[in-house]
Amino acid sequence: MMTSLFSIFEPSSSLLSLNLNWLSTLLGVLFIPIFYWAVPTRWVLLWSKIISMLHKEFKTILGPTNLGLSLMFVSLFSFILFNNALGLLPYIFTSSSHLAMTLTLALPLWLSFILFGWFNHTQHMLAHLVPQGTPGLLMPFMVLIETISNIIRPGTLAIRLAANMIAGHLLLTLLGNMGPMLPMKLLTLLVVAQILLLMLESAVAIIQSYVFAILSTLYASEVN
Template identity: 80%
Template sequence: MMTSLFSIFEPSSSIFSLHLNWVSTFLGIFFLPTFFWASLSRWSLLWSLIMKTLHKEFKTILGPSNVGISFIFTALFSFILFNNSLGLLPYIFTSSSHLTMTLTLALPLWLSFILFGWINHTQHMLGHLVPQGTPSALMPFMVLIETISNIIRPMTLAIRLAANMIAGHLLLTLLGNMGPLMPNKLIFILLLSQILLLMLESAVAIIQSYVFAILSTLYASEVN
């Protein structure tokens, strides 16, 4: 019996105090298409098209001197997309709905960008703190505002992803729990609303993966 609405997000299955539900984070590896066949499948061709499109977009943002870094963000997009999508299936733990995972992704990325920028491009990073054309009287406030906005970036990345995943799953759970309490005449409306909400959550899973990856790419482009 569900003691709390948020208990669906608890990694409760464990052996020897090891929370095995977190293993679902790596289930997406098994869905990656293999490219060792003589003729590629439709899934392989579709995945190659998606990766090439993302690589081209990230390469445009990062510039020609940082082409190799774009592969990091395409891999990040794939990792988050598989976790978000698999979390919509029954009895699969959604690890991307936890700040433990989302902060683990966002914080090291942001910290590496900041350290790289301040060590190698100090003047460029200082110039970002004061936008061009700022009056002299407002410069201290702009430095404070820009500093705070830079510091909270990993939190905004992590909270945005986790909150969107939690919100959709909670709505699906709430509607699902209403089924036994509703009259038979309204069951069709409930099923229709569940299907529509599941379609919306599938779109959100893709969009949030893209948003996380593209914002990380934009943050990386600012340090060069």
């Protein structure tokens, strides 16, 4: 039962030992060029407004020396959002529910911020390890705690995104498998519950994309 349940997350389609389902990660990227030549619609204008608001927010967090990082985090938000949203459609592989993808996004970002901070702002990074006003006896413990909290940051970013996407998909699958066994009256209730849960998952897809991007922006702002 558990094997067949979690098999929905396996990249099973393959050709010449290549997992073709991972190509779904690029589907969202293929939609972007349409915005440049298609006649602007309300959805395009709404998306442009959202991107502009996010750019201003990330730019404010990063400060005047953001060096264009705000555009990178806007692109990161868009990439994750496209993958989360596409994963809600039937028969499309959800790549953002795998640690192989989420860690690939989180680990290089975190490592680049840490290396940049320690090489260019060493004193600033050392000061972050000891919060202001910490008693002298507690300083070694605070350094240890802050070091551990910094090390686990990419893991928490990756697991948060993957776990939230997996949880919703599993719940949708479990409820969907109950359909053939229910009478017509309960089946109507199940359909309503599935629609409400799908709306919730749509909100989770947007929220988790924003959380991943904003936390990455906050981590980047700490090394300046």
